[in-house]
Amino acid sequence: MIDGWSLQQRLIAGVLALLAFATLGIGVLSVVFLRANLIDQLDQELRDTAQRVQQVASGAPGDEVFGFDGRGIPVETLIGVVASGGRASAAYLDSDLRERPLTRGQLEVLTGTVLESPRTLRFPGGLGEFRVLAVPLADDSALVVGLSTRDVTITIARLGAVISAVLVGTLVVAAVLGREVVKVGLRPLRRIRQTASEVATLPLDRGTVALAERIPELPTDPDTEVGQLGGAFRRMLEHVQSAFDARQASEQKVRRFVADASHELRTPLAAIRGYSELTRRSGHDLPDDIRHALSRIESESVRMTALVEDLLLLARLDEGSALRRDPVDLGRVLVDAVADARATSSEHEWEVRVPETPVIVTGDQNRLHQVVANLLANARVHTPPGTRVTAALGSLEGRALVTITDTGPGIPPEIMPVLFERFARADTSRSRATGSTGLGLAIVAGVVAAHRGEVTVASRPGETVFRISLPREDPAPPVPPSPESAAGLGAPPSTAG
Known part of the structure; x- marks a missing residue:
């Protein structure tokens, strides 16, 4: 006990x-x-x-x-x-x-x-x-x-009664006074505990970590046990802060290098692609092997350009570069993205469900379109022909809710913990052949986070559901969920195909 x-x-x-x-x-x-x-x-x-x-x-x-x-x-x-x-x-x-x-x-x-x-x-x-x-x-x-x-x-009986009364009274007084004395003595420990709890809630995995602002005045008297603990705790936090500062400086250098390298590579990659296209189209008398080599140079330059653009976008998101802040109709974004996906792959069954009432959010329309397009491309690349992919839109409690559901084989469990990390691939053997860079879902997570939203995924054999939640620009009544979205989000169908 x-x-x-x-x-x-x-x-x-x-x-x-x-x-x-x-x-x-x-x-x-x-x-x-x-x-x-x-x-x-x-x-x-x-x-x-x-x-x-x-x-x-x-x-x-x-x-x-x-x-x-x-x-x-x-x-x-x-x-x-x-x-x-x-x-x-x-x-x-x-x-x-x-x-x-x-x-x-x-x-x-x-x-x-x-x-x-x-x-x-x-x-x-x-x-x-x-x-x-x-x-x-x-x-x-x-x-x-x-x-x-x-x-x-x-x-003897009277003496025993007096001793018992004195014992009880002494214990009561000692309990009251002892509680106050112990409370005062443990006050520094409570400050240390409160500081540790505040540090535990900090997002240490991203952004700037400022532990020094969270460290209160702690007892550091080396002659007392509490002071020794307070001093050791402060030194630990200062050591952790220095480690985070070093990590942040290193990450900042890497981000700056990636951004600079990506920016500098755009021009030569465009030149390589242009010269390869020009040579291939104008060289009618070129041997077949040379023509094939030029075609490969052109396709690889296209893939490399896409990779550079993705890296540059992620670097800008990491730096906190401001996105456009315009009213965006998410219903129109979903309809356009599904139309593009349908034109890209007719072997899949594409369906979009949006409500009759517009769902408006504040953000960058091009980046939000890229988020939906990346999720649709992810479903297209990693599911067999004939898979049904449904994009649904709804709203609940002042937030816009987007779901991308497919009936494919599901995501391997070992990939789920790192799914939104950079260069994470469920199938490395075919990702290169399909043009995947492994940055699509990382861009999804970065853009959604920049819009103060969140993205989650649930997967099992026969069903994978990506859910995106974004703050709405204007309050609106909840939209009934779509029966086709496994998460229970969406609305009556608008278009299907």
Whole structure:
């Protein structure tokens, strides 16, 4: 059970346990020593009483010893005589100074015990405990004198009650004060925990990481454990910050190199493509192998140009370059993109579903068209002929929802974690043949993120669904979902084919 307690609870419980143990130990020792002292005093009083009774008994024949008059004899005193043959007679002087003879059962306690020194005997019949001492008489009988331990018991009980009350009060006060003291002592730890929680929520995988702004004033006193922890935690954050700064500087250099290289490669690639086209078209007498080589140069230059354009776009997105901010009709974007895909591949079944009410977002129309076109091209490249590909548009809770669904074989599970990373390919053997650069889905993720949206994917054999969520420009009522989109997003069909 203690495993689930907080450090504050454990510290308070530990302090209270030690305090209770110490207080209880002191109380028990006090009770033991006080009882021993009271018993010693009672024994001394018992000896004095026995001596007085013995003096009276030595001059009084027979039962005259039982003639209590109360002079010099304490109340609740027991006096008896045990003859050598075992016959006993005894009486008890109660608090009202009345003489009460002992019963048979009470006399048996006297006759069955050797009382050479003061001992505690418990008598039945409600008489209670007595400290009893036997004094020998001249006729081989024994004079038995006893004093009640009632006062000792009452005193010990009262002391126990006082100790218990003090123990409870001490624990309550200690719990209240200890809670405040521990709370103040653990305040630096709470600041460290809060800082760690804030750092855990930072997007450390992208953008500029500013840990220094999140580090509060932490205790760094090397003479205290909390200060040592605070100093170590601050040094750790500073080390992590320096590592992130180095990573960011390195990534910035790479992005700048990619952007510069991509920009510089556009002109020579265009020249290579132009010269190859010109040579191939004007060289009617060229051998077939030369003509084929020129055709390959032209096609590779086209592919290389597309790769350079994609790299340049990603570099600009990484730098946070501003996109155009215009009202965009997503329905028109989907219709145009599906029309282009249908013209590119007639072997697939293309379908588009958009609502009658326009769904408007603020963004760059060309880039949003590129997002949809890349997803449609991804479905075309990685699904067999005859696959149905559906582009659906809808809205929900102030956001525009786009889904691209295909009935292909699905995405391999091992590709899903890196699907939106750069140069990720589900089928490397055919990606080059189909012209894929491995940057299409990375561009999708980058453009959608630049529009403050998000893209997700769900795939299984026979169905793959890409979902894009973008903030709408104007509030609009929810559009009923399309039955063809597996995610439950879309609207009644507009065109199909």
